[in-house]
Amino acid sequence: MKNLRLKLARMEKDMSQTELAKRVGVTRQTIGMVESGDYNPTLNLCIQICRELGKTLNDLFWEENDDEVV
Amino acid sequence: MMKWFNKKNNLDEMQELQLLKAESRGFWIGFIGLAAAIAVQAFLYGVNSAGDMFLGEFIVFLCMGLYLIGSCLRNGIWDRHLKATPSVNIGLSLIAATVTALFNAILSYRNFQSVSTALSVFIAYFLMLSVAVSVALTLCSALYRRRRKHLEEENDDIEN
Numbered sequence: 001m002k003n004l005r006l007k008l009a010r011m012e013k014d015m016s017q018t019e020l021a022k023r024v025g026v027t028r029q030t031i032g033m034v035e036s037g038d039y040n041p042t043l044n045l046c047i048q049i050c051r052e053l054g055k056t057l058n059d060l061f062w063e064e065n066d067d068e069v070v
Numbered sequence: 071m072m073k074w075f076n077k078k079n080n081l082d083e084m085q086e087l088q089l090l091k092a093e094s095r096g097f098w099i100g101f102i103g104l105a106a107a108i109a110v111q112a113f114l115y116g117v118n119s120a121g122d123m124f125l126g127e128f129i130v131f132l133c134m135g136l137y138l139i140g141s142c143l144r145n146g147i148w149d150r151h152l153k154a155t156p157s158v159n160i161g162l163s164l165i166a167a168t169v170t171a172l173f174n175a176i177l178s179y180r181n182f183q184s185v186s187t188a189l190s191v192f193i194a195y196f197l198m199l200s201v202a203v204s205v206a207l208t209l210c211s212a213l214y215r216r217r218r219k220h221l222e223e224e225n226d227d228i229e230n
Contacts, residue, residue, distance in 0.1 A: 026082035039084050 001037045006060050009053045010035075024048040097134070104131040113177065139210065146218040154211035163203035171195035 010020055017035070021028045024045065033039035034049075041049070046061050053060070081089060104127050111124040148154045152162075175192035179185065 027085065030082050030084040033084060039087075042083055045083060 001063075003035050003037060003060070006049065006053075007035045009055050009060060013053055015053075020049070020052060023052045101131070101134050104134070109173065112173075116177070116181065143210065143213050143217055146214065146221045148211070148214050154214050156208070159207035159211060160204055163200050163207055166203045167196045167200035170199050
């Protein structure tokens with residue numbers, strides 16, 4: 001599943017994939033694959049991405065189940 | 071000082087995962103390739119010429135298999151899809167025994183042109199291998215269960 005929230009958060013910060021990748025110490029390809037949903041990052045990388053984008057793990061990576069009571 | 075070699079890992083976590091997958095596929099290509107090479111050479115030159123023709127391949131094949139078994143048992147891993155139950159072990163040993171016995175029966179028929187000899191070879195190999203593989207799998211699954219239990223208890227200690 002595509003992670004559009006991550007892409008939006010990155011764009012809000014006016015940051016390219018290359019720039020975000022450089023800041024969190026991975027390749028641009030990895031950020032691209034996280035955004036496109038082709039790669040599930042480790043918790044460490046998720047935390048680093050959240051820190052760089054000023055978001056929480058819930059903001060970027062939490063997915064509500066359809067049958068979950070909110 | 072060697073400047074071309076960097077002790078630090080140049081790969082990020084995703085690349086590391088991709089490299090591990092590539093290495094895993096490479097291992098299996100090598101493993102199956104060696105098995106095929108041994109089978110073809112045994113078929114072409116006979117099992118008795120092993121010392122001259124494919125002893126090297128056989129030793130490498132054996133080392134790869136033993137390393138894989140040892141690593142899996144040490145880490146308490148059995149298989150992705152199969153469970154370490156007696157029925158699965160017996161089923162697997164019957165399959166392995168059938169394939170190997172059939173291969174040796176074909177070799178025997180090619181060498182002696184006798185159906186009865188080939189049948190005897192098939193039965194002898196089938197009986198020997200089904201028992202041997204079954205015992206080996208039972209032993210490995212017992213070791214696996216023991217190791218699994220130990221690792222689970224070890225994790226319990228860490229939590230407490």
